Amino acid sequence: MVLSRFWLTIFIASIVFVVISLSTGNSYTIDYVLNGKKDDPVLISEKYKEQLPVFIKDSIEKAPEQTMVINRDTINADTTYIFKNKTVKIYSGVQKSDGLLPTCKNTLLDLILPLIAYLAFFCGLMELLIISGASGKLAKLLSPVFVKVFPSIPKDHPSISYMTLNFAANFLGLDSAATPFGLKAMESLQEINPEKDKASDAQIMFLCLHASGLTLIATSIIGYRAAAHATNPADVMLPCIITSFIGTIASFLIVGIKQKINFKSASLVVGLMVLIAAIVGLLMYVNHLDLIGKNYFTSNLSALILVAIIAFTLIFSFIKEKKFTEAKTTVFEAFVSGANNGIKTGVTIFPYVLGMLVAISLFRNSGLFEIISNWIAFGFSAMGVSKEITDALPVALLRPFSSAGSRGFLIDSMNTFGADSMTGRLSSIFQCSAESTFYVIAVYFGSVNIKNSRYALGTMLLVDVICVITAIFVAGWFFNNLNF
Numbered sequence: 001m002v003l004s005r006f007w008l009t010i011f012i013a014s015i016v017f018v019v020i021s022l023s024t025g026n027s028y029t030i031d032y033v034l035n036g037k038k039d040d041p042v043l044i045s046e047k048y049k050e051q052l053p054v055f056i057k058d059s060i061e062k063a064p065e066q067t068m069v070i071n072r073d074t075i076n077a078d079t080t081y082i083f084k085n086k087t088v089k090i091y092s093g094v095q096k097s098d099g100l101l102p103t104c105k106n107t108l109l110d111l112i113l114p115l116i117a118y119l120a121f122f123c124g125l126m127e128l129l130i131i132s133g134a135s136g137k138l139a140k141l142l143s144p145v146f147v148k149v150f151p152s153i154p155k156d157h158p159s160i161s162y163m164t165l166n167f168a169a170n171f172l173g174l175d176s177a178a179t180p181f182g183l184k185a186m187e188s189l190q191e192i193n194p195e196k197d198k199a200s201d202a203q204i205m206f207l208c209l210h211a212s213g214l215t216l217i218a219t220s221i222i223g224y225r226a227a228a229h230a231t232n233p234a235d236v237m238l239p240c241i242i243t244s245f246i247g248t249i250a251s252f253l254i255v256g257i258k259q260k261i262n263f264k265s266a267s268l269v270v271g272l273m274v275l276i277a278a279i280v281g282l283l284m285y286v287n288h289l290d291l292i293g294k295n296y297f298t299s300n301l302s303a304l305i306l307v308a309i310i311a312f313t314l315i316f317s318f319i320k321e322k323k324f325t326e327a328k329t330t331v332f333e334a335f336v337s338g339a340n341n342g343i344k345t346g347v348t349i350f351p352y353v354l355g356m357l358v359a360i361s362l363f364r365n366s367g368l369f370e371i372i373s374n375w376i377a378f379g380f381s382a383m384g385v386s387k388e389i390t391d392a393l394p395v396a397l398l399r400p401f402s403s404a405g406s407r408g409f410l411i412d413s414m415n416t417f418g419a420d421s422m423t424g425r426l427s428s429i430f431q432c433s434a435e436s437t438f439y440v441i442a443v444y445f446g447s448v449n450i451k452n453s454r455y456a457l458g459t460m461l462l463v464d465v466i467c468v469i470t471a472i473f474v475a476g477w478f479f480n481n482l483n484f
Helices: 002-023 031-035 054-062 100-132 134-149 158-171 175-191 201-211 219-227 233-258 266-287 291-319 321-326 331-365 368-382 393-398 403-417 422-432 437-447 456-479
Strands: 041-048 067-070 079-084 087-094
Touching (some): 031 041, 031 100, 031 331, 100 158, 100 175, 100 331, 134 158, 134 291, 158 175, 158 201, 158 291, 175 331, 175 437, 201 233, 219 233, 291 321, 291 331, 321 331, 331 437, 422 456
Antiparallel strands (some): 041 087, 079 087
16 A cells, blocks of 8 residues: 555656646656656757857857757766757757656566566576475475564475575575565465465565665676776675665564564574674675685675576486476476466566556656755755765665666766765665665565555665665775765
């Protein structure tokens, strides 16, 4: 219900704002909202050549193809005058994201089709894990901890192994594997959900822990920083881990208090201590490496572990081939059957993802998001918050809505202020500290047709705020030149 109302609010508010901007003359056209593409120049006016200043008119007549570019703004794209059919069209600035119709197309071609391919492959592997018995063994091993975190899940339930694989994939930055594992976990939890259209406690706990984004290897962030010529692209890795870990703990505590979980359980404490020890141990190992060593480690660890998971699944399935015979199938046929289920899941979630991304596209292109973010930045500035922080806030504000959009702001901030600036580093920490909240809810709850998300959205947004605040303090602590 909350998600539905939020979706309606941003959709309707964006449409109203677009109409008002057009009627008041603040916008010359609204076609870009529907048909424009990201980074396309925005049409701001159209005039007859005689209406232009003399020096511009003369320059246009002499310019090649009667097109003239004037450098006016070093941040936005150059203002461009194009003479055609007796009029001069004036473009300035670039579009922040794809328009409504290109978003519909790109959601299918650039997001859903690759996602379906990932789902097909990894759901095929998960079918092998199920029939071979590997998932059952993993669930049995981890049940003492998971039954404390998820008290409504029966002991040794298959969802435990799926959630474990999802958390491990997130931890290692394996986004392509994390989503299929997570969707399989959500489907498995739905089987024991007594109210099928309402999120269960276990589903909310799982989704909030997943969305908190605990990541050890921030491979993509390191790549973006390397492309932006950072002196040490991996210098934000430790702040990213700390920020996402605090977000995960906050998520667990908030949902745990709501669900009245026993935090004093010995197995739960031991499990948490093991996790902390593993993180600290890995951090200590990575910290003693030089720059080349860190780059080599971050580039290869995640890939090697993913290959190891695939190899283990296939080898274990071969060893337990009798179980496939007993199930009246073969290893390959089981893989194909699982892949088919992955394709069906991808088709199911497509409308949910499409609806959310179209609303976000309209929200950004209407200009309403930019106004709200500017107000928030102004408020922080009025409270004496450093400009280095306020310049990075667009990444934090857009992150819950769109990973691609916030990534665009991240790249822009590093290009504008420098990858080694406080703004560039803080933007990087914002980007890797949490998941895209609305996208995650649309995908995971949409995959099992849950309509009532209960308190999941509010909790995830609160954790996003905690991650933003934590990122600011961690960046100030690590890089020592942040003034609040």
